[in-house]
Structures are given as C-alpha cells and as structure tokens.
Amino acid sequence: MLKRLAAIAAALSLALFGLAACSSDSATSEADCGSENAFCIGLVTDTGKVDDKSFNQSAWEGAQAGATAVGGFAKYIETVDPKDYATNIGQFAENGYNVIIGVGFLMAEAMSTAAAQYPDIKFIGVDQFQGAAVPNLTGLVFPEDKAGFLAGYLAGQITTSGKTGAVLGTDTVPPVRYFGEGFRNGVAYAANELGKDYPETKLVYHAPDNAFNDPAWGGATAKQMLSQGFDVIFGAGGNTGNGALLQIAQTPGAYCIGVDADQWGTLPEAQPCLVTSAMKLIDKGVAALIEAAKDGSIAGGNFFGEVGLAPYHDFDSKIAQEIKDKVAAITPQVLDGSVPTGVKL
Amino acid sequence: MRLKTRYPLIVGLVLVFAYFYAQNGIVATSVSFSAIQLALPLALAAMVGVMCERTGIVNIGIEGTMLISAFTAFFLGAIFKDTVLGVLVGIFTGSMMGLLLALMAISWKMDQIIAGVILNILAAGLTSFLYRQNYSIAGTLSPIEIPILSDIPIAGAILSFHGPITYFGIFIVVALWFALYKTSWGLRSRAVGEYPSSADTAGVSVIKLRYINVTIAGGIGGLAGAYLSLEAVGIFERGFTAGKGFTALAIMIFGRWNPLGAFAAALFFGLAQAVTSQLMIDEVVEIPQQFINILPYVLTIVILAISAGKVRPPAAEGIPYEKEKA
Numbered sequence: 049m050l051k052r053l054a055a056i057a058a059a060l061s062l063a064l065f066g067l068a069a070c071s072s073d074s075a076t077s078e079a080d081c082g083s084e085n086a087f088c089i090g091l092v093t094d095t096g097k098v099d100d101k102s103f104n105q106s107a108w109e110g111a112q113a114g115a116t117a118v119g120g121f122a123k124y125i126e127t128v129d130p131k132d133y134a135t136n137i138g139q140f141a142e143n144g145y146n147v148i149i150g151v152g153f154l155m156a157e158a159m160s161t162a163a164a165q166y167p168d169i170k171f172i173g174v175d176q177f178q179g180a181a182v183p184n185l186t187g188l189v190f191p192e193d194k195a196g197f198l199a200g201y202l203a204g205q206i207t208t209s210g211k212t213g214a215v216l217g218t219d220t221v222p223p224v225r226y227f228g229e230g231f232r233n234g235v236a237y238a239a240n241e242l243g244k245d246y247p248e249t250k251l252v253y254h255a256p257d258n259a260f261n262d263p264a265w266g267g268a269t270a271k272q273m274l275s276q277g278f279d280v281i282f283g284a285g286g287n288t289g290n291g292a293l294l295q296i297a298q299t300p301g302a303y304c305i306g307v308d309a310d311q312w313g314t315l316p317e318a319q320p321c322l323v324t325s326a327m328k329l330i331d332k333g334v335a336a337l338i339e340a341a342k343d344g345s346i347a348g349g350n351f352f353g354e355v356g357l358a359p360y361h362d363f364d365s366k367i368a369q370e371i372k373d374k375v376a377a378i379t380p381q382v383l384d385g386s387v388p389t390g391v392k393l
Numbered sequence: 394m395r396l397k398t399r400y401p402l403i404v405g406l407v408l409v410f411a412y413f414y415a416q417n418g419i420v421a422t423s424v425s426f427s428a429i430q431l432a433l434p435l436a437l438a439a440m441v442g443v444m445c446e447r448t449g450i451v452n453i454g455i456e457g458t459m460l461i462s463a464f465t466a467f468f469l470g471a472i473f474k475d476t477v478l479g480v481l482v483g484i485f486t487g488s489m490m491g492l493l494l495a496l497m498a499i500s501w502k503m504d505q506i507i508a509g510v511i512l513n514i515l516a517a518g519l520t521s522f523l524y525r526q527n528y529s530i531a532g533t534l535s536p537i538e539i540p541i542l543s544d545i546p547i548a549g550a551i552l553s554f555h556g557p558i559t560y561f562g563i564f565i566v567v568a569l570w571f572a573l574y575k576t577s578w579g580l581r582s583r584a585v586g587e588y589p590s591s592a593d594t595a596g597v598s599v600i601k602l603r604y605i606n607v608t609i610a611g612g613i614g615g616l617a618g619a620y621l622s623l624e625a626v627g628i629f630e631r632g633f634t635a636g637k638g639f640t641a642l643a644i645m646i647f648g649r650w651n652p653l654g655a656f657a658a659a660l661f662f663g664l665a666q667a668v669t670s671q672l673m674i675d676e677v678v679e680i681p682q683q684f685i686n687i688l689p690y691v692l693t694i695v696i697l698a699i700s701a702g703k704v705r706p707p708a709a710e711g712i713p714y715e716k717e718k719a
Contacts, residue, residue, distance in 0.1 A: 097631055099526055213674065219682055252673045255686035258635035263626040265635075268430040269670045275423035276674070287630045294626050298533070317529050317627060 078123060082144020087120030089338060090140030092133065094152030096260070098124050101314040102286060102307070103330065107151045107174050110331035114338025120146070133158035141166045147341045149174065149334060153221050160185060170341040174330060175223055181349035188333045188351050192223045193230035193391035194382050195326035195355035196282070199305045200234020200249065201378060202324060202357065203280040205371045206303060210239075210246035211278040215266050215292035217285025218259035222393075227284045227307060227326060228253075229391045237387070250278075254288050263291025270295040274302055283307065284326070293318035310358035323367070325358040355383070401696075406661070409668065414547075420675070422550035424667045429555060430625065432656075432663030434459070437562050437617035438641030439648065439655040440569055441491075444610035446650060447573060448603050449586040449709040450498050451505040454490065454512025455614050456638025461516035462487040462618030464523070467629035471528040476623050479530065480558065483619030484612045490516070491611015495604045502713035513638075521631050533627040534558060556624040558616060563656075565613060570652040582606055586707035589714045599714045614638075647697060649704060661696070665689035 080086035091111045093104040108124055115122035125136045133155045140148045141162060149172045150159040156176040163171045163185035171185040178187040203212045212235050219225040232249040239246040252269055254262060270281055270292035281296055283289030284307035293311065296304040297320040304318060306325035311318055333353030340346040356379065360367055381387040414421035438455045445452040452458075462483040470479020490512055497508035536554040543553035573579035581602060584592040589599045617637075622629045644662060648655030669688045 097521070097524075099524075100630075101526065218686075248676070250674045250676070252670050253682050253686065255669075255689075256683070261630065261633050262635040263628060263630065263633055264434065264621055264637075265431065265666065267626045268427045268667070271430065272423045272427040272667060272670060273674060275426065276417075276419055287628075287633055290628065290630075291626045294533075294628060315628075 077121065078143060081121070081146075087115075087118055087147075087342060088140075088143075088145040089115050089120055089122040089147045089149065090143075090145040091122065091124040091149040091151065092136045092140070092155065093124060093126045094154055095127055095130060096152075096286065097126055100286065101290075102309050102311075104151050105314075106309050106328075106330035107149065107334050110334025111149055111338065113331060114335040117335060117339055118342040120338070120342070127155075130154060134161065137162045141169055145169060147172060147338055150176065152176075153223065170346055172334065172337050172341070174334065177222075178348070178350050181347075183348040185348055186337060186346055186351050187349070188330070188337060188353055190223070190328040190330075190333075190353045190355050191383075191389075192226035192326075192328065192355065193233075193389040193393065195328060195357070196227040196230025196232075196284075197234035197237070197382055197387075197389040197391075198355075198357050198375065198379060199282055199324065199326040200231035200236075201238045201382075202234075202371070202375050203231070203249075203282065203303070203305060204235040204238025204242070204246065205374065206323065206367065207235075207246070207280045209277045209279045210244060211250075211273075211276070212246070212280045212282075213250040213252065213273050213278045214282040214284060215269050215273075215289055216251060216253045217288055218256040219253045220256050221259070224253075224285060226391055226393065228282075230389050231282050231284075231305075231326070233390045254285060260286030260288055263287045263294070266291030267295035274299050279303060280305070280323075282326070290315055290318070293322065297321045306358070312358065312361045319362065322361070323363045324360055327356055327358050329354040329356070405696075406664065409664070413668075413671070418547075420671060422547060424671050425551040425664070426554075427667035427670070428660060428664035429551070429559065430663070431666045432659040432661075433559050433562050434617045434620050434625070434637050435641050435644055435662060436566060436656045436659035437613055437620065438638050439644040439659055440565060440652060441610045441614040441617070442642055442645035443573075443648075443650055443652055443655055444569065444613065445494075445607050446645070446707055446710050447586045448582045448606040449589060449707060449712065449714070450494070450603055450607050451509065451711045452491075452494060452607070452610065453506060453509030453639075453642065454494055454516075455509075455617075455641055456634055456636065457509075457513035457516030458487050458490040458611055458614035459618035459621065459638050460513075460520055460632070460634045461490060462615035463622035463634065464516075464520040464618075464629055466615070466619040467530065467622035468523075468525075468528060470623055471530045474531045476530055476532065476534055479623050480534070480616070480619045483623070484615040487615015487618060488608050488612035490614065491608040492604075494611065495607040498607070498713065499600055499603050502715075505711050505713075517632065520629075524629070524631055530623065530627055534624045556620075558620040558624045562616065562620065565616075566652050566656045573652065583707070585714075586709055589709050593714075593716065599716075603714070643693070646704060646706075647693070650707065662689055662693065665692045 081088035096104045098108045111122045147170045151174045153175045159173045174188045176187045214228045216228045217224045228251040235249045266288040280303045282305045283292035293304045297318045303323045304321040311325045465486040466479040466483030469482040497503045498505045534556045539553045543549040581597045644658045647658040
C-alpha cells in the first residue's frame with residue numbers, strides 16, 4: 049500500500065514536469081539580449097498556458113504589443129510546476145533580459161526574490177499587489193471588485209427570478225474573491241435602486257486544488273443553480289468558470305457573464321447566454337508598462353490597470369435601452385470610486 | 394463492498410437526501426442530479442482500475458488515458474462535426490492506450506507503475522503540444538428523456554435527462570459486475586489476478602486474457618474522457634481531467650475492487666461535491682468556504698475509517714507473469 053502511494057505521488061510529480069518556451073518573431077534574437085541596442089522582454093506564465101483564452105493569453109498579447117511598440121524582442125516560458133517559477137524567471141534574468149513579466153498572484157514571492165537579486169532588470173508582476181514599493185518591481189493590479197460590481201449591477205437589472213450567482217475559482221486567490229464579492233454587491237446595489245428585495249447573490253468557490261481547470265465541476269455546479277431558478281450566473285475562474293458558461297449556454301432564457309477577457313471572442317460556444325464579460329485589460333496594462341520600462345518612466349509599487357464591461361454583442365438589441373443607459377451612467381462613477389463597491393480589499 | 398460498509402453508507406445517503414428534500418424538493422433533486430454528473434467520470438475511471446487490477450495489472454495511467462481520449466474525441470468530433478464519431482474515436486484512443494500499457498507491462502515486463510507514468514506523461518505532452526484554439530464541436534451530446542421514468546416524481550428529476558454516455562456508463566458498471574462474478578470470463582480473469590500460475594495450469598492463457606482485459610479497460614477510460622469533452626462541457630482544455638484519474642484509484646480501493654462498490658463510492662464522492670456546492674449556495678452555515686471545500690475529502694476519510702476492514706488487492710497485482718519459472 050505504502051509502495052503504491054509513493055508511486056502515485058512520484059507519478060503525479062512526474063506528470064507535472066515539463067517545460068515549454070517560445071518566442072515572437074522579431075528582428076532581434078535572444079542572442080542579442082544584454083547588448084546595448086537590444087530590448088528583451090521575457091514572460092513567465094503561471095501554471096496556465098499562454099493560449100488559455102484568458103489571463104495568460106492576455107498578458108502575452110500585451111507583451112507582444114509592447115515589444116512591437118518599443119522595437120524589442122519578446123519570449124515566454126510556460127510554467128508547468130509552481131516549483132519552477134524561480135527557475136523560469138532566472139532563465140530570463142541570466143540571459144540579460146531587460147524586462148521580466150510574471151503572470152499571476154501565485155508567483156508574487158518568486159518575483160520579489162528575483163527583483164532583489166537582479167536590481168538592473170525591471171520586473172512586472174501581473175496581479176501582484178505590492179505591499180512595500182521596490183524600485184524595480186511594479187505590480188500590475190486591477191480593481192476586480194469594480195469590474196465585478198458593474199457585472200453585478202447589470203445582472204441585477206436583467207434578472208427576472210432575482211436569483212443570481214457566481215461559479216468561481218478559489219477564494220485563496222484574492223482577485224477571484226474581489227470579482228465575486230464585487231458582483232454580489234453590484235446586484236444588491238441594482239436591487240436597491242429598483243426597490244426589489246432579491247435574495248443575496250450566491251458565490252460558489254471550487255476547492256483550491258485544480259481550482260481553475262475543472263470545467264466539469266463548473267458545469268455541474270451551474271446546472272445545479274439553474275435547476276434552482278438562478279437566471280444570471282457569473283463564471284469567473286479560468287476553465288472552471290468556462291465550464292459554467294458552456295452549461296448555461298445550453299439553457300434557454302438564462303444569462304451568463306464571462307471574465308478577464310471579452311469571452312464573446314475567446315469562448316464563442318458561450319455566445320447564446322453571454323451578455324457581457326467583466327474585463328481586466330491586462331494586455332493594455334502590460335504594453336503600457338513595457339513602454340514605460342523602455343523610456344525609464346516606470347516606477348516601483350503598484351500600477352492600476354483598466355477594467356470594464358465588454359460590449360453586449362448580440363445582446364445589444366435584447367437589453368432594454370433604459371438598462372444600457374443606467375449601466376453607462378454608473379460605469380464612470382464606479383471606476384472613479386464615487387460609487388464604492390463595498391468590497392474589503 | 395461488504396455489509397459492514399454498505400449499511401452506514403446507504404443510511405447516510407438517505408438521511409442526507411431526506412434532509413435536503415425536507416428543505417426544498419428542487420434542491421434535493423438538483424443536488425442528486427449533479428452528484429450523478431460529477432460521479433460518472435470517476436466511476437468509469439474506477440472501472441478501468443477494477444478491470445485492470447482484477448487481472449493483475451496496475452494501471453495508474455487512467456488520468457492520461459482519459460486526457461488523451463478526451464483530446465482525440467473532441468478534435469476529431471470537431472473536425473468532422475460529428476459528436477458520435479468523436480465518442481467512438483475516444484473509445485478507440487483509450488483502448489490503444491490500454492494496449493500500450495499491456496505491451497509495456499505484460500510483454501516487456503516493465504515495472505507497471507513506470508508504465509502508467511509513461512501513459513500520463515505521453516498524454517500530457519502530446520495533448521499540450523497538439524492543442525489548437527478555435528475548434529468547436531457541433532454540440533454536446535443531448536440529454537435523453539427516459540419515457541416512463543421521467544414521469545415519476547423524485548426519481549424522474551434525478552435519473553432522467555442525463556446524456557447518453559451517462560446511461561451507457563451505468564450499463565457498463567452493471568455489466569462489468571455481472572461479467573466479473575457471473576461468467577466464466579470473470580472467473581478466469583479473477584483467477585489470473587490472484588494466482589496466475591494455477592490459472593495457467595487450468596488452461597487459461599494468462600498473457601492473452603491480460604492483454605484483452607487491459608485493452609478493453611482502456612476503452613472504458615476513453616469513454617470517460619469522451620464524457621468530459623463531449624457530454625459534460627463540450628470543450629477540451631489542457632489538463633482539464635484535473636486529477637480525476639487519480640481520484641478514481643482511491644475510489645476503486647474504497648469500493649474494494651468491485652464494480653458496484655466502486656460505483657457507490659463514486660456516487661458518494663460526487664454527492665459530497667454537490668452538497669459542498671449546495672452549502673455555499675444555501676449559506677446555511679457560517680463557516681469559512683475553505684472548510685466547506687474540504688468536506689468531500691473529510692467525509693471520505695471518515696467513511697473509510699468507519700468501514701475499515703481488511704482491504705486486500707488482488708494477489709498477483711503488479712507482478713509480470715513468467716511461465717515456468719525455474
């Protein structure tokens with residue numbers, strides 16, 4: 049028995065082992081990195097893939113856009129095992145890269161260690177809130193609570209049953225919790241405005257293991273909620289959330305809301321239910337920070353990226369003009385903070 | 394599963410159901426429905442384990458078998474816009490993985506744990522490398538309304554409107570149980586897993602039977618993969634089997650290498666997951682979400698502790714068969 053368990057543990061760790069790397073086409077190559085006229089940008093993903101249709105993909109697109117804007121060279125490494133964060137960052141650092149981007153909250157510790165070790169390299173940590181400012185480490189963070197709040201406000205306007213919910217990754221990753229709680233408070237705000245007494249929005253979190261890669265669970269959970277009369281569901285948790293969106297798309301009359309990117313494009317199968325997505329403009333933020341790193345204006349601490357709702361696409365004609373006007377009116381107020389989201393950050 | 398385990402488990406399940414049903418009928422039925430959906434891939438994967446180990450082959454490559462089958466099922470289903478074809482491709486891929494395991498474990502007499510690891514690495518690597526965006530299937534397998542059953546109040550809402558693989562999967566569980574315990578094939582298979590040399594003396598071809606069983610078991614793993622990509626969600630994502638193939642090994646042991654026992658254990662695990670979600674939906678308890686999330690695992694440990702008895706794997710498991718040892 050013990051032998052079997054040890055073997056399974058060994059098998060698990062072996063299955064997780066691996067490394068993939070790729071680079072964008074550019075005039076300069078990795079060999080030039082470290083020389084005067086080359087500007088090299090390295091991106092390390094969290095355990096997701098660079099074409100994950102959301103988080104990492106968005107960051108990589110930003111890195112490519114930034115590289116084009118400054119005439120630099122960009123390359124990524126996909127992390128397979130969280131143990132390799134430091135190694136992957138170190139690969140870029142040792143090769144003389146100018147900017148290293150680490151994607152994801154879970155990499156924060158490895159990034160700050162590397163920033164102390166390589167003071168001449170600019171580090172950009174996506175979703176990594178910086179408690180204390182380090183001159184060469186910039187956290188690209190987003191007010192997810194505001195994006196979630198706007199999505200919730202819309203949900204509160206369009207729900208007919210009054211039952212709204214969210215299928216989420218794990219709340220051990222703070223941005224996921226901000227999205228969820230922002231959503232809940234947004235619904236409550238809309239209900240209050242409409243004078244309706246809706247039950248509190250339900251937030252269902254996956255267990256921390258495989259939290260972002262369990263679409264079967266997301267689908268089953270969404271189905272469970274739909275059977276109980278929920279009619280607007282927010283799916284925020286990578287592939288787990290996507291599983292929920294796909295399940296809702298098969299249920300006529302129910303609405304779903306995507307996350308991170310405009311999922312109308314990234315997850316077309318969800319289009320039948322997808323009214324909008326609570327977006328974090330990661331690509332824009334990454335590109336802006338790369339340009340700032342190039343011209344030297346980048347500063348340590350936190351850099352707040354933009355959030356907002358994605359276009360309604362086909363639902364544009366199905367949502368009442370009055371609701372669209374209300375959402376358009378409240379959006380700037382939420383973004384500038386004059387309507388507080390009430391989420392404890 | 395022995396009587397000692399069976400009763401507390403059944404009583405527990407009925408009590409949980411009654412509690413939820415008393416609160417809200419729709420909640421109880423939708424939780425049970427979810428439980429079946431969450432249990433099915435685990436149950437099918439556990440069948441792979443049962444079938445392999447009963448003939449003496451350890452298969453820890455179930456995760457990889459499911460992953461690569463989900464992959465081929467999805468992409469061929471998407472390319473040819475034919476979901477049923479996708480399912481068949483998934484089953485075929487799974488059986489090829491089974492055959493590969495058989496080749497390594499039986500003919501080459503490799504360490505079976507390593508052979509299983511190879512399957513997992515192969516599947517993770519190939520699917521990761523070959524994955525492409527922008528493919529979609531014509532639609533997931535549609536749910537089936539079972540005629541008379543769907544009119545029965547509670548049972549209809551729970552048992553009807555599942556997809557075809559779910560029903561076929563339940564059929565496989567029952568058929569495998571019947572085959573293992575009531576047919577000569579089953580007797581021979583079990584003999585080969587317990588005491589291959591006497592089975593051989595009795596005229597059973599150990600090698601051939603192991604090859605056949607491991608290959609068929611792989612096909613069941615392929616069906617589990619096709620369930621994930623074509624019936625449960627309708628997408629393929631890298632690594633989206635999310636450890637189900639490993640959980641299935643625990644379920645197999647929990648079910649004492651018996652198909653019906655493993656199915657019950659899978660249902661129990663699925664139910665625990667669905668109840669976990671429901672506790673968050675209901676917010677009946679003011680306890681941190683992380684504690685609710687560990688419920689399925691805690692319950693599994695508790696049940697295992699209650700039902701603790703002699704759990705004995707097939708005797709010849711993991712040992713390559715060598716004829717006429719000197």
